[in-house]
Amino acid sequence: MTMPSTPRPGGRSARIQAAVHQAVRELQKEQERAELTVPAIANRADVTPSTIYRRWGDLAQLLADVAIExxxxxxxxxxxxxxxxxxxxxxxxxxxxxxxxxxxxxxxxxxxxxxxxxxxxxxxxxxxxxxxxxxxxxxxxxxxxxxxxxxxxxxxxxxxxxxxxxxxxxxxxxxxxxxxxxxxxxx
Amino acid sequence: MTMPSTPRPGGRSARIQAAVHQAVRELQKEQERAELTVPAIANRADVTPSTIYRRWGDLAQLLADVAIExxxxxxxxxxxxxxxxxxxxxxxxxxxxxxxxxxxxxxxxxxxxxxxxxxxxxxxxxxxxxxxxxxxxxxxxxxxxxxxxxxxxxxxxxxxxxxxxxxxxxxxxxxxxxxxxxxxxxx
DNA sequence: CCACTAAAGCAAAATATTTGCTTTAGTGGT
DNA sequence: ACCACTAAAGCAAATATTTTGCTTTAGTGG
The missing domain is CATH 1.10.357.10 (Tetracycline Repressor, domain 2)
Structure with a gap:
């Protein structure tokens, strides 16, 4: 009955999510919101931008996700x-x-x-x-x-x-x- | 003591603002939020996108402006x-x-x-x-x-x-x- | 260990945003 | 009424971003 939020909790998905979330938190502290862009986050997380777009849709949803966490x-x-x-x-x-x-x-x-x-x-x-x-x-x-x-x-x-x-x-x-x-x- | 929100209230500025606001309201009714894009608004308002970017900064601020109105x-x-x-x-x-x-x-x-x-x-x-x-x-x-x-x-x-x-x-x-x-x- | 699958990577294409310069419309002075 | 002045709009080229089709990789179950 436990629907996991990520389909493969222990694996790559989870690592990527953690890396992206951390990248967001780091960049939020370091710079202005205007420079907090998907490519910048992707770069910091060592991930390609398309991964972020495909998983989160856009910056707003990613930020909301991080905020909730x-x-x-x-x-x-x-x-x-x-x-x-x-x-x-x-x-x-x-x-x-x-x-x-x-x-x-x-x-x-x-x-x-x-x-x-x-x-x-x-x-x-x-x-x-x-x-x-x-x-x-x-x-x-x-x-x-x-x-x-x-x-x-x-x-x-x-x-x-x-x-x-x-x-x-x-x-x-x-x-x-x-x-x-x-x-x-x-x- | 009245600081006008638009420097030249009666003129072109005001017309453009009205056209853009109206375009936003119209498009909001007609389509999904995802297609509510600055170029689309500019097009409907018969204005170039750069006008919108220069006056409002980005879509979020424009939408906020319209919402407040x-x-x-x-x-x-x-x-x-x-x-x-x-x-x-x-x-x-x-x-x-x-x-x-x-x-x-x-x-x-x-x-x-x-x-x-x-x-x-x-x-x-x-x-x-x-x-x-x-x-x-x-x-x-x-x-x-x-x-x-x-x-x-x-x-x-x-x-x-x-x-x-x-x-x-x-x-x-x-x-x-x-x-x-x-x-x-x-x- | 192998086949299968979901998600990531990559790169090209499509869109959106920014920017420097030009043009236009409104304002104030004469 | 005209002219000079200015703030904002238009335009188009340069950037940056987002999307997309396809390939590769990592994890899963047999």
């Missing part, structure tokens, strides 16, 4: 000893990352791409992390929080500010929204 | 007789538009583009419309609503769903969030 959480949220602590710490860190220039670029790459699959994964990752926090909370006999609520009350407004208002939410702004989660009757 | 409200929100009615009606219509395929495409074009100026305009338009509703409310002796609240509580979560969850919010979903605005103590 980087957006994927590599660690579970830190354990601070309580659900509230875990959630607060994770939210602060998450929005610090998303407000940064590279974070914004990743969001652009993911949202600017036609296929919705990528944006959907972002949502998935977010929920996974919240679930992970909830599971730890359950193990501690705490009462879990509705992930949907976290997203609606904290995540969505902050992403709105980053995406539409070009605002960089301060830690205080994150905490202010966080409070609404736990003190639902307060304004 | 279309996102700009052409009418003030409908007058239903009360602030709540105006706001509810406007929100429902707004999210119907944004959930549609063309609406999503416009959001993609705007958000996928590096310069943040465009996304910022979206936020501006939104607030303008809310302000317009508030001004009418004031004229009716009603108490206005904080635009920031509307955005945080209703707009941001719905945009999140459209952008990240590929969800098409129902009218009921819009209304459910709308209620939170006016009944702040309820869940």
């Amino acid at each position: 980087q957006l994927q959480p590599d660690q579970p949220p830190a354990d601070t000893g309580s659900l509230q602590g875990d959630l607060r710490a994770w939210l602060i860190e998450y929005f610090e990352e998303m407000s940064s220039a590279p974070g914004r670029a990743m969001l652009r790459d993911v949202l600017g791409t036609p296929g919705h699959a990528n944006a959907g994964k972002c949502d998935g990752f977010l929920r996974q992390q919240i679930e992970a926090i909830n599971e730890r909370a359950l193990a501690r006999q705490e009462v879990p929080i509705d992930p949907e609520k976290v997203i609606q009350i904290v995540v969505a407004p902050l992403l709105y500010r980053i995406l539409f208002a070009n605002d960089t939410p301060t830690t205080q702004a994150v905490e202010a929204l966080f409070e609404r989660l736990t003190m639902p009757t307060k304004t | 279309q996102l700009q409200p052409d009418q003030p929100p409908a007058d239903t007789g009360s602030l709540q009615g105006d706001l509810r009606a406007w929100l429902i219509e707004y999210f119907e538009e944004m959930s549609s395929a063309p609406g999503r495409a416009m959001l993609r074009d705007v958000l996928g583009t590096p310069g943040h100026a465009n996304a910022g305009k979206c936020d501006g338009f939104l607030r303008q419309q809310i302000e317009a509703i508030n001004e009418r409310a004031l004229a009716r002796q009603e108490v206005p609503i904080d635009p920031e609240k509307v955005i945080q509580i209703v707009v941001a979560p719905l945009l999140y769903r459209i952008l990240f969850a590929n969800d098409t919010p129902t009218t009921q979903a819009v209304e459910a969030l709308f209620e939170r605005l006016t009944m702040p103590t309820k869940t």
Whole structure:
């Protein structure tokens, strides 16, 4: 039932994909976006451009693919000893990352791409992390929080500010929204 | 103090811009995005491609420019007789538009583009419309609503769903969030 | 070890983008 | 009304990119 994302996971395909992804990440750090071109990436990855075009279609889709990979959480949220602590710490860190220039670029790459699959994964990752926090909370006999609520009350407004208002939410702004989660009757 | 967006508003520049914008809108309706290319647009607009490249830089920026123009409200929100009615009606219509395929495409074009100026305009338009509703409310002796609240509580979560969850919010979903605005103590 | 297949390489062709220079349309001064 | 001036458009040659048909290679299963 496991449909592998690459038909031959252990082999050449995977190596090429890794090389191309790494080339993208390297070049993103080294130069302007304007010079981040498919031939340049192919060259750095020691691959022919046609390989990239055939596998990813175009630059936008490749960048979205790389962005998603980087957006994927590599660690579970830190354990601070309580659900509230875990959630607060994770939210602060998450929005610090998303407000940064590279974070914004990743969001652009993911949202600017036609296929919705990528944006959907972002949502998935977010929920996974919240679930992970909830599971730890359950193990501690705490009462879990509705992930949907976290997203609606904290995540969505902050992403709105980053995406539409070009605002960089301060830690205080994150905490202010966080409070609404736990003190639902307060304004 | 008015810095004109085009240096010679009444003249050739404006005509060319109009022709190019219209060409984009026409072609967007007629064909796939893949065939929506700068040379094709130039051809339809009876303009040389280099004009487009020099004025807009590339396809993405041109599309973002056109999207912003279309996102700009052409009418003030409908007058239903009360602030709540105006706001509810406007929100429902707004999210119907944004959930549609063309609406999503416009959001993609705007958000996928590096310069943040465009996304910022979206936020501006939104607030303008809310302000317009508030001004009418004031004229009716009603108490206005904080635009920031509307955005945080209703707009941001719905945009999140459209952008990240590929969800098409129902009218009921819009209304459910709308209620939170006016009944702040309820869940 | 051999046959099979999916994906990569290669190179030529097709497209798109950039660029230097020329031409045109609008602006302001007389 | 004319003339000089300028910003933007047109044009065409030079580059760069993307696409494509075919060949080669690496991994898979028998």
